[in-house]
Amino acid sequence: xxxxxxxxxxxxxxxxxxxxxxxxxxxxxxxxxxxxxxxxxxxxxxxxxxxxxxxxxxxxxxxxxxxxxxxxxxxxxxxxxxxxxxxxxxxxxxxxxxxxxxxxxxxxxxxxxxxxxxxxxxxxxxxxxxxxxxxxxxxxxxxxxxxxxxxxxxxxxxxxxxxxxxxxxxxxxxxxxxxxxxxxxxxxxxxxxxxxxxxxxxxxxxxxxxxxxxxxxxxxxxxxxxxxxxxxxxxxxxxxxxxxxxxxxxxxxxxxxx
Amino acid sequence: xxxxxxxxxxxxxxxxxxxxxxxxxxxxxxxxxxxxxxxxxxxxxxxxxxxxxxxxxxxxxxxxxxxxxxxxxxxxxxxxxxxxxxxxxxxxxxxxxxxxxxxxxxxxxxxxxxxxxxxxxxxxxxxxxxxxxxxxxxxxxxxxxxxxxxxxxxxxxxxxxxxxxxxxxxxxxxxxxxxxxxxxxxxxxxxxxxxxxxxxxxxxxxxxxxxxxxxxxxxxxxxxxxxxxxxxxxxxxxxxxxxxxxxxxxxxxxxxxx
Numbered sequence: 001x002x003x004x005x006x007x008x009x010x011x012x013x014x015x016x017x018x019x020x021x022x023x024x025x026x027x028x029x030x031x032x033x034x035x036x037x038x039x040x041x042x043x044x045x046x047x048x049x050x051x052x053x054x055x056x057x058x059x060x061x062x063x064x065x066x067x068x069x070x071x072x073x074x075x076x077x078x079x080x081x082x083x084x085x086x087x088x089x090x091x092x093x094x095x096x097x098x099x100x101x102x103x104x105x106x107x108x109x110x111x112x113x114x115x116x117x118x119x120x121x122x123x124x125x126x127x128x129x130x131x132x133x134x135x136x137x138x139x140x141x142x143x144x145x146x147x148x149x150x151x152x153x154x155x156x157x158x159x160x161x162x163x164x165x166x167x168x169x170x171x172x173x174x175x176x177x178x179x180x181x182x183x184x185x186x187x188x189x190x191x192x193x194x195x196x197x198x199x200x201x202x203x204x205x206x207x208x209x210x211x212x213x214x215x216x217x218x219x220x221x222x223x224x225x226x227x228x229x230x231x232x233x234x235x236x237x238x239x240x241x242x243x244x245x246x247x248x249x250x251x252x253x254x255x256x257x258x
Numbered sequence: 259x260x261x262x263x264x265x266x267x268x269x270x271x272x273x274x275x276x277x278x279x280x281x282x283x284x285x286x287x288x289x290x291x292x293x294x295x296x297x298x299x300x301x302x303x304x305x306x307x308x309x310x311x312x313x314x315x316x317x318x319x320x321x322x323x324x325x326x327x328x329x330x331x332x333x334x335x336x337x338x339x340x341x342x343x344x345x346x347x348x349x350x351x352x353x354x355x356x357x358x359x360x361x362x363x364x365x366x367x368x369x370x371x372x373x374x375x376x377x378x379x380x381x382x383x384x385x386x387x388x389x390x391x392x393x394x395x396x397x398x399x400x401x402x403x404x405x406x407x408x409x410x411x412x413x414x415x416x417x418x419x420x421x422x423x424x425x426x427x428x429x430x431x432x433x434x435x436x437x438x439x440x441x442x443x444x445x446x447x448x449x450x451x452x453x454x455x456x457x458x459x460x461x462x463x464x465x466x467x468x469x470x471x472x473x474x475x476x477x478x479x480x481x482x483x484x485x486x487x488x489x490x491x492x493x494x495x496x497x498x499x500x501x502x503x504x505x506x507x508x509x510x511x512x513x514x515x516x
Contacts, residue, residue, distance in 0.1 A: 014388040021385060025376050094372035098365060098389055099348035169295040252351040256287060 007101055015104050015111075022112030037116045038123045041072055045127070052188040062220070065133050068124050069219050070187035070212045072117065077153055077208055078178045080113035084157030085164040085174055092258040102251045106161040110153050128219065136221035144229070145214040148236045152207055155239025158247045165254050185209045204228070207235040276360055276441055276472040277323040277346065283354035284316040284341055284496075315341045316496045319355070323489075325440075328473040330487035330504060332480075332511045337493040339476050343367055343445050346474065361440025364390070368445070369430025375419040379410060379429060382418055386433045400436050407432040407462075409455075424452065431459050438466055445476040484508060 027033045045068045053063055084106035088095065091105045128135065164170045184206045186194070191203055191213070203209045210228035217224045316338045323329055333339050344350045346357055347365035372389040373382050383404055387397040405414055408428045418426065444463070467473055467486070477483055483490060483504070490507035492499040492514070500507055 010391055011388075013391070013393050016394075017385050017388040021374060021377065021381075024381070025374070028376065091372075094389065095349075097349065097368045098372060100372075100389060167296045167299065169297070173296070255350060 011101055011104060014100065015108055018104060018108035019112045019115065022109065023115060026112075026116070034116075034119065037120045041068060041075070041120050042123050042127070044071060048188050056189060058190070061131055062133050065124070065128050065131055065219065066190075066216060067188055068127055069216050070185060072120055072124060073149060073212050073215060074182055074185050074187055074208065076113060076117040076149065077156075078182070080110040080153045081156045081160055082171075082174065082178070083109035083113055084153075085160040085171060087157075088161050088165050088254055089258055095255060095258065102254060103158070103247060106157045106247075107154065110150075110157045114150055114153065124219070133220060135219070138218050138221045138223070140218075141224065142215055142218035145211045145218065145224075145232070148229075148232050149208075149211050149215075151236035151240050152211070152232070155236060155241075155243045158243025159239065162243075162247050162250050165250070165257050181206065181208055185212055187212070205231075207232040274325045275322050275358075276325045276327070277474075278358040279322075279346070279355065280320050280358075281355035282316055282319040282342075282345060282352045282357065283314060284338075284345055284350060285353040286313045286315055314496055316345065316352070319496075319498050321491065321498065321501050323472055323474070325360075325472055326470045327489050328467060328475065328487045330483035330490035330508070331474060331476045331493065332483065332490055332507070333493035334515070338496040339493055340367070340445055341496075342493065343443050343474065343476060347443055359441060362437070363441040363443065364434055364437075364439035365443045366431075366434050366445065367443060369427050369434065373418055373426065373430070376417055378417055379408075379414040379421070380405075382429065383433055386430070387436075390434065392437075404432045404436060407458075424455075428455060435459075435462055435466065438469060438471060441472045441474070442466065443474045443476075446478075480508060480512065 023034070027036055030036060032039065045064050048067050048071065049064045052067070053059060087105040087109045088102065094100060095102065095105075125135075160170065160174060184202050185208050186203060191209070194200055194203055210225075210232035214224040214229055214232070319342065331339050331342065341350065343365070344367065345352050346359070347363065347367060348357075349365075349367075372386055374385060377385060380401070383401060384394060384397050387400075388394070392400075405411055408425075410425060410428065413421065413425065418429075421429075442463075464486075473486070475483065475486055487504050489502065490504045490511070491501040492507060492511055494514075500510060
């Protein structure tokens with residue numbers, strides 16, 4: 001193992017600086033600044049509610065909460081994985097000149113996106129209260145799917161950042177794959193019909209759908225699905241372990257390819 | 259191997275060795291066409307056309323540097339000087355051999371690696387400080403000293419993209435020299451900025467050297483090497499030609515380039 005713990009301790013400052021840099025630069029020179037991370041999901045929610053609420057005839061009062069909960073999680077996953085995928089190349093200037101543990105780049109990119117995601121959860125709370133979805137004690141359990149989500153992002157991020165170094169077209173391929181992930185996440189439709197049909201496995205084996213589904217259960221105060229919880233947790237942990245192994249095995253070669 | 263290690267450990271303890279290189283080799287893949295897309299990779303793999311053109315930038319380099327010695331690194335362009343410095347700094351992991359170093363090493367290979375152009379001068383000081391492994395608290399204490407040395411007080415809150423290259427180099431130099439390292443690597447950095455700043459930075463480096471810092475100095479300026487170093491080595495096509503007392507080695511080098 002090349003990933004040495006004491007080394008990471010020494011570079012924890014750099015990790016914080018990189019996360020800080022991501023957050024600071026994202027909204028620099030915009031008038032509303034970090035408030036955008038709350039307005040943006042709110043606006044998308046309104047659009048999606050209008051489009052799919054009308055299209056699919058979902059006029060339940062809490063439909064926007066349902067959409068928002070799903071979309072926030074999907075957006076975090078897509079943004080953090082894409083950022084991680086590009087992170088090594090984006091920091092090549094630094095990598096080529098000084099020694100820094102390379103895992104810092106994908107990890108800080110994921111953490112920065114996750115921090116913004118946590119801030120944007122405030123919007124979900126606001127919308128829930130306005131539309132009469134009052135949190136129960138089960139909302140506290142939401143921390144479990146959110147933790148699994150973080151692990152899944154880290155695992156996917158480590159794998160993608162490694163592959164992204166060697167194959168530049170992974171960026172475009174991943175965009176297409178993310179679209180597939182989005183449509184199989186049941187963000188703007190109710191999944192019951194599909195789950196009951198022959199192709200239900202497409203949703204059930206999508207770990208992100210499992211996370212979204214359990215997170216929604218916590219928001220709406222119903223109990224989580226045990227199978228989905230277990231499956232997504234195992235999937236996330238395995239992806240982290242796999243990510244650590246392939247990243248660690250290849251990181252010394254990065255510099256020869258960027 | 260373990261015998262070798264024991265011998266080395268003994269040497270490190272008794273002889274005041276700051277840096278020890280044994281059998282360093284660095285191999286690059288100079289394939290004429292870089293395969294960096296998945297499609298291309300598989301097509302080439304099928305056709306058995308994956309070419310690997312090996313190039314040894316460094317081969318069988320072994321030498322010891324004692325504490326307080328100042329070694330000039332001489333050689334023509336492409337002899338492997340910068341690669342050697344990057345191997346010692348840890349940017350490249352050598353294909354063969356090992357580098358042992360004692361104490362804090364400050365690489366000044368390219369000043370300002372890791373600067374972010376969107377960030378202001380001041381923010382970059384903190385970021386670069388973190389790259390070099392310093393804590394935010396430590397940087398808080400040193401920030402005034404750094405800004406004063408750069409003479410850029412009026413521009414410190416301006417984004418770096420508006421800086422001239424000389425201004426960036428000043429900033430990099432001031433941060434890199436804020437603590438006294440045990441080993442200092444200087445790769446063509448004494449040519450930054452205007453004449454006045456060059457004088458100031460040379461003086462700062464000489465002050466550092468007086469206090470017993472070990473120095474590796476890469477330069478094409480023989481006069482500078484004569485002034486600064488007490489030992490020297492010559493690299494030619496990635497091989498160590500000679501290593502020893504400065505006057506003898508420089509004389510031989512002058513013979514070589516005639």
